[in-house]
Amino acid sequence: MALLQSPHWPVLIDVYFFLGGLAGGAFVIATIANLLDARRFRDVSRAGYYLALVALIPCPIILIVDLGVPVRFMNMMRTFNLLSPMSMGAWALLGFSACAFLAALITLLEDAGRGRNLGRAKTAVGVVGAFFGFFLAAYPGVLLSATAQPLWAGGHALGALFLAVGASTGAAAVALVLLLVGRRAADGMTPLRTMLVLALVIQLVAVAVFVLTVQGSDSVASAHALTTLTSGAYSLTFWLGAIVVGSVLPLLIGLADFKRRSPGLTALAAVLVLVGGFLVKYVIVAAGQA
């Protein structure tokens, strides 16, 4: 019976983990679409860059509101601590914010017909921002691992899992936006379907690695904490919500959708991915603090 204390991070922090990952994932997809064929995949990169900024805006607000002394939020910029994922995350959020703002601004200028000479700037902002985007999606998982809490610290691949969730929710959100604005035939829809399936596979592998490594760890406390997730209070949310409905089902729909290319199926898979992506982060944070 180790006597540990929980940080009592509220659900709002899970919302931040979800939105930050989604923003990072959408930005990365927009950048790759823009790099490979800016003209053909314009719909995807537009949706991705706008979405990244919209999803990002609540993030710093959530984090600041959650602080014990919100007015001291700028103290996060006093240090650059490589060993502290929270310190690095604060810097990544700052860097990503700048890139997401610039990318959305350039996209807006292009939409207004004034972006003729901004192609190179857009590429540069996109590439730099994509690195920050990956970081923003993954670091919360590394942050949880670098604690004394037996569930989070007991296994591997939480960072890899959070990154994959960022990619899957980012792809899902971009696809949904395209469908909602009536761009169902956009050139990027098929690659987005592929991305969705790929990210879901990585996501499921990462969850399996996490659960199995916690189970196999030599720490009794970790193995015990895992039962909260797999057979205890959070097991239904985890197995039914995060795994079956949120990952396996959209994966199967996504595979069927490869041939059918049905907007309805894509939309259904995307909604399930968004729900599952939030639940998998929520349930790991909650079970680790139980």
Added chain:
Amino acid sequence: MARTLAMFTDTSLCIGCRACQVACKQWNELDMEVPDWTGSYQNHTHFTDKTFRLVRFIEEPGGKPNGELAWLLMSDVCKHCADAGCLNACPTGAIYRTEHGTVNINQDVCNGCRYCVSACPFGVVSFNEQTGTAKKCTFCNDRIHNGLGPACAKACPTESIQFGFRDELVGRAQKRVEVLKSLGFKEAQLYGADSNGFLGGLNAFFLLLAKPATYGLPDNPRLPQKNVLVESVLSIGSALLVGLGALVAFRQRRGGGEE
């Protein structure tokens, strides 16, 4: 850096009077709390934002050399680890190491993110809702900088809590273990005295009469930040897969021409 200061808590001398706990509360002006009913004399169950010294009362059947029930008492406190999880986790630099080797939280800098609370392997750091900051034992920072020992050590009537230079205290503690072993306390052992051991050694170390787990202490606490490198590498691997996958996915469509 000045010579490292330490506190040595010899639990074999503790009589459970809780003078240390009271002295700590008074000197540090820590507010009153609603008592916990723990089923023993122990109060509180655990460290809080207003309880930095806590006497643990543990009943261990068959723990005495003659096989009787052992009533184990331990005055617990922040360990002031040489490799401190809270200090490494702090994103604001509010948690710092003093020239005496102790770990302290600058209350004017802490912004209450609570990452240190989750990173302490001993569950010492606590969040205070009133100030919105993290709190823990300061090693009586104000006292040691004015040539006084910590209030708890000063108040202890049995010298169960000793204050001094770390190297001297470790020597004294090792001799004490030998004495106790010769008296039949087979499990007598030091916890955190070895500066080559876990967390680089504890600047508040203990002499225990039973296994660490009996006192609720981890056998081999790990520095949480040791996970950062491996998890970062795994994340980069995941990022490469996603990035390459996206490149391939968006490339497929190029030749597939519907244009």
